[in-house]
Amino acid sequence: MRRLYHYWLCPESRAVRIALCEKKIDFDLEFEKHWECREDFLSLNPSGRLPVFIDGDSIVSEIYAIFEYLEESYPDVPLLQGSVQERAEIRRLISWFTKKFSDDVEGTLLKEKTIKRFTGKGAPCSTAIRAGKINLSAHLDYIGYLVERRRWLGGDHFSYADIIAAAHLSALDYLGDVPWERHSEAKEWYARIKSRPSFRTLLQDNIPGMRPSRQYMNLDF
Amino acid sequence: MRRLYHYWLCPESRAVRIALCEKKIDFDLEFEKHWECREDFLSLNPSGRLPVFIDGDSIVSEIYAIFEYLEESYPDVPLLQGSVQERAEIRRLISWFTKKFSDDVEGTLLKEKTIKRFTGKGAPCSTAIRAGKINLSAHLDYIGYLVERRRWLGGDHFSYADIIAAAHLSALDYLGDVPWERHSEAKEWYARIKSRPSFRTLLQDNIPGMRPSRQYMNLDF
Numbered sequence A, B: 001m002r003r004l005y006h007y008w009l010c011p012e013s014r015a016v017r018i019a020l021c022e023k024k025i026d027f028d029l030e031f032e033k034h035w036e037c038r039e040d041f042l043s044l045n046p047s048g049r050l051p052v053f054i055d056g057d058s059i060v061s062e063i064y065a066i067f068e069y070l071e072e073s074y075p076d077v078p079l080l081q082g083s084v085q086e087r088a089e090i091r092r093l094i095s096w097f098t099k100k101f102s103d104d105v106e107g108t109l110l111k112e113k114t115i116k117r118f119t120g121k122g123a124p125c126s127t128a129i130r131a132g133k134i135n136l137s138a139h140l141d142y143i144g145y146l147v148e149r150r151r152w153l154g155g156d157h158f159s160y161a162d163i164i165a166a167a168h169l170s171a172l173d174y175l176g177d178v179p180w181e182r183h184s185e186a187k188e189w190y191a192r193i194k195s196r197p198s199f200r201t202l203l204q205d206n207i208p209g210m211r212p213s214r215q216y217m218n219l220d221f
Helices: A011-022 A039-044 A063-073 A084-113 A115-119 A126-149 A160-174 A184-194 A197-203 B011-022 B039-044 B063-073 B084-113 B115-119 B126-149 B160-174 B184-194 B197-203
Strands: A002-006 A028-031 A052-055 A058-061 B002-006 B028-031 B052-055 B058-061
Touching (some): A002 A011, A011 A063, A011 A160, A039 A052, A052 A063, A058 A063, A063 B084, A084 A115, A084 A126, A084 A160, A084 B058, A126 A184, A160 A197, A184 A197, B002 B011, B011 B063, B011 B197, B039 B052, B052 B063, B058 B063, B063 B084, B084 B126, B084 B160, B126 B184, B160 B184, B160 B197, B184 B197
Parallel strands (some): A002 A028, B002 B028
Antiparallel strands (some): A002 A052, A052 A058, B052 B058
């Protein structure tokens, strides 16, 4: 029995969904309102954070631990390949998105627009949303800079770096907040990921009361 | 040539110093005022975050990437050993301290007392410091809970989980902010780590203009 505790617009939950599909691992999805700090959920992951992956008797939580666990347990489709240096670069980029992108963009733009709404913590703050949009453009430029020099974000191979970056952007894209037209290199890279079979289930997401933006499902956006 | 870009009270820089000493790897320390965003430093790590480890031609940044790099490049002294599940648990705890502890405690207590002072960004906020102290007690309880059930934080073996936790606490202990007397299990665990040879150089730290607390160097605190 494999189960992923997730929340629809949680970027890290989305990243694990993509990784599991890439590795062709079957699993069930379990929607968790993590902000409610349900006791049974805290017994799985005391930090109260998503995602949490249940794999038989194994309980694996936190994105970094899940990525590495999947790589060690299911190596047939590698998502962290290359030399020690190349692996370090992929891991640097995972940290970039889970830490820097998350602080700069998700902590402002995404949280203001979603978590605040779900938890009834008041209206979104327009200053925070504006700051998030400015930061997002800088991150899209950085993605463009990388993919002008490399085939994929982390190097020659499709990897967790692409997965975590695309997962973050897909959550924002659901809300229609990614200015693709001003970032052609990042757009071309995202289009390549969007057309992968592993991305398909994400594109079918339709959150009750929150319809996806027009370009979200569109492969030719 | 091996070099670690660090800042004295940066917990993650401290963690890499301990890990390098555990693995008996020689290196030079390079003090970096990361908040000044020096251009040459940003060319090493565009996120502007510490620590950054230079190992010959390899540039490795972000704590997660550095830990895994050291494990792959210098496996003689393992700091991430055990089954796939045990490794996942160590990695979960690394995330606990780099993310949750950092947000709950370092983001309030440590930053208010140090970075604000160094960068001249005004007086420390007493409300934030008070919140940090309350959160710190909860984290010390959690450490106590774990070491009552296991030999080391992550399981049977001394690991990166102990290193990152002790590194965070050592920075706070430098300031005299850890209420050891109310957390005997956590104190006993920290005393064991404090007496390891790898911890010695940290205990000799003496930051200009900021003397360590009385118990900082004391092995019998």
